Amino acid sequence: MDKLTDFITYYCELSTELLESVQQKFVFRTVAADTILLKKGQVCGELAINLHGAFRLFALDESGKDTTTWLAFEDTLVIEPASFLTRQPSRYYIQALEKSEMAIIKHEDLQQLYTAIPGFQAFGRKLMEEVLVGIMCRATSLLLDTPQQRYDRLLESPMYMQRVPLKYLASFIGITPTSLSRLRGRKRL
Amino acid sequence: MDKLTDFITYYCELSTELLESVQQKFVFRTVAADTILLKKGQVCGELAINLHGAFRLFALDESGKDTTTWLAFEDTLVIEPASFLTRQPSRYYIQALEKSEMAIIKHEDLQQLYTAIPGFQAFGRKLMEEVLVGIMCRATSLLLDTPQQRYDRLLESPMYMQRVPLKYLASFIGITPTSLSRLRGRKRL
DNA sequence: TGTATTAATTGTCTTAGGGCAATTAATGGA
């Protein structure tokens, strides 16, 4: 059926009625490329499911240095997990890289659903498990792999190369655009 | 009451009966310092709660280079999340750094409890949320902070300095023991 | 308590990646 239903039922089985009451709490939103969804200092109060599009999380330090910390394509979450889960101001920004469409649920509505429908917690649990595995993989890659190896990994997923400017990919793998350019040059020889 | 009860009830409220049936699935285990709990290639089939002690996750590459990817002190989980959650062979080892005590539940028992007691999923969900925030914080630190800043962070938690050899802390913050020693020397001037 | 072993430090040299600036290529509006 629709993408949201697929997404929810992928993570938990619910009766038609219950599924209905879950869906009612979601709203849909389309955003243009470059839209900033969350600013540093704001609390991430919504969980967004990326139905179509691409987003990045990024940090801006005092000197203006921009570092992409996460990339989110369709069928994954668009949130700042630390802020959403701890209710603390975000240290990062969230920005759409393309015209994108999301299904959004408020933090309090999500908590209410967890309380009202204990079985719906499977949704949150499995979702968090998936995000956790992804971030764990990223953290160890930053520790164990060379920039070269991390770039090679990006090459394996055309998604990254086709949809994300190199300047964002550079900081995503922990190097400067200049160094990424040289890496690419070395490879071309 | 006992530590395990505290740990479980911190994450979810259950009736005395249900709590009892959850506790029955846990077994306790005491291990000596240096005990290897999980080897590379094995599937992490148990979730362990560290009741007392310290553990590290580490990777060993072909050349024998040892990299500590995670440190777990009391009242946190001792698992290789990627292996436990995806049922894939672990790429890492788990080792006790001290004589330690754990409460352990098998993966299948945990899944069974989730099914039998939907409300118990709050336990898994919140636990995963906490682990997620911790790992996220670590991943961004590796991306945004200098080795110096990461070392300064360790200094703020005496736990690390007092209970973990410098050679493990070095790789944990992404540098060699030699570089860590120089960092420390610079600081002492 | 002495000794073997491992951990930590220090010295010297090398190198990967960063900083800055200049150039070229690509992109997106009027």
Add this chain to the structure above:
DNA sequence: TCCATTAATTGCCCTAAGACAATTAATACA
């Protein structure tokens, strides 16, 4: 389609961290 703007590449020099080896300190246990 042209032009302003931004992205990507390239050149030059510099620095932080790594590699390797030697030395000193700490530990562990017989």
